[in-house]
Amino acid sequence: MAGGAPEPKTASAVAGEFAVEAFLEMLVAERGVAKNTLDAYRRDLADAGGWLRGRGRALALADSDDLRGYLGALERAGLAPRTAARRLSALRQFYRFLYADGHRDDDPTTVLDAPRRGRPLPKILSEAEVDALLDAARGIDGPEGLRLVCLLEVLYATGLRVSELVGLPFAAVARDPRVLLVRGKGGKERMVPLTDAAMAAISDYKAVRGVFILGKSSPFLYPSRSAEGHLTRRRFGQLLDDLAVEAGIDRGRVSPHVLRHAFATHLLDHGADLRSVQQMLGHADISTTQIYTHVLTERLRALVESHHPLAQR
Template identity: 40%
Template sequence: MNGELSGYLLSFMEYMQVEKNYSAYTIKFYRLDLEDFFAFLTAQGIASLDEVGYPAGRLYLTMLHEHGYSRATVARKISSIRSFFKFLMRERIVKENPFALLSQPKQHKRLPKFFYEEEMEQLFAACEGDDALSRRNRALLEILYATGIRVSECVNIRLQDIDFEFETIHVKGKGKKERIVLFGHFAGEAVSDYMAHARKTLMRGKEDHPYLFVNARGGALTDKGVRYILNEMIKKAALTGKIHPHMLRHTFATHLLNHGADLRTVQDLLGHESLSSTQVYTHVTKEHLRQTYMAYHPRA
């Protein structure tokens, strides 16, 4: 990568971090996508971004397909480059965005996987017990299901973020955006029980930290730790397949819609910026209705 491209990339990374508040994880993939694109430019003998036009964009898109990248990966890479050129236009470094009219491959929309209410009852039954880990696991499952928060938001809940009087939690989501989520009395009782009878036991006299959920050694629980705990619940509940923490977020949204919640409310509770991100759950509920109809209507 020549010095000019390296400088533009650094400026773009700073822009995404400071002005867009993107996470380190998101910025990492932007950087990798752009470095791959810069390598392509070098291989094609294109030394300046001013020389990049629509034909070069089409050639790069063709190359991505020839290398066997999935549609989702190709779409992400093209989106990263488009955003980069949009930034360059804003900074008056280039006059046009050669990727603005480049069509991205259509992606297959997969419906989110979720748990039926009967399966959730099995998961809660798998958390029964008076030992410290069972109390923690029960509180963790109740919070994830009651709030629909992301696992990254869950592990970052601090004790001071919980308001038991108003049954709310202050969470920090994607792009450092903050919001208030609600929880019900089941989750409230489970968390209160965990804090009163399990958290200090798990801490074992170690130096205290502000995070609500702790691991078996008393440290702050991690994303990986949550996945392990949930998969152990699946085994104990004798449910098939593996669980991903996001499935509980999907379950939260799906169950709300199935019970009559409106889409805008679910959007706010999930912390989605766009309603289109929430609309995928309407497909889930419609599919659920269709399956129920086909199973029980005498002339289906």
């Protein structure tokens, strides 16, 4: 009907649009979702609804096979698994809403599998590159250099999250610590042992820590002029950028989180067991820690391909 009036909508299409609008209104009224989030839900449901209409089906009436067909079409079109998973999440919530409100007597998404999402391997530095960063930090004179060496040694010895590192209380090292008591996500505490190098760096830094204190005292190990009262994550990131340049390493490869990854990977390289690394990193689920075993596998594969004589044929 090119150039003419649009085709009239079917009753099922109108009902489907009404159901979507009712769902979106619920998200605003009961969950207070932001406009951008609401727009994302609308787009995702509109995409699914458009595909289904092209096959004579209505979004509100679709069954599990219809939705499998839609997800399969997304995969064949090369849509990123993460995006496909987000669209399935929108559909799950939509049909859950319809079921809960009595508009359907089933939820067709309960039997659907989420698209497989490839998990990127964490970026790490080699042990030689970590040594180069430490050497560059040791080349900085005065209190700034001692603080930076302390930050690096503690981070590489413990694998702390950057927020845990910069916010460490001075009480954690007030005496001569061999372990740190760290308060992590959700307020959970964990004990993390320190290396001799980290303990020595802490001792050297404590002798000059007063330079960074503005008032009479500070509760933080790394006090600063920031609103938080301690060295900020951003400032530490800037210091690492400068240090990477000094060490001859691409600064895009260096960050506090990369050093956390290096800590875990190098421990496993040297025979640490996965459960111990999980506890030190503060991971709630060991599956999160298992990603580092994939790093080791990938490095071993690359090593074999590069140096094994049969791999050259």
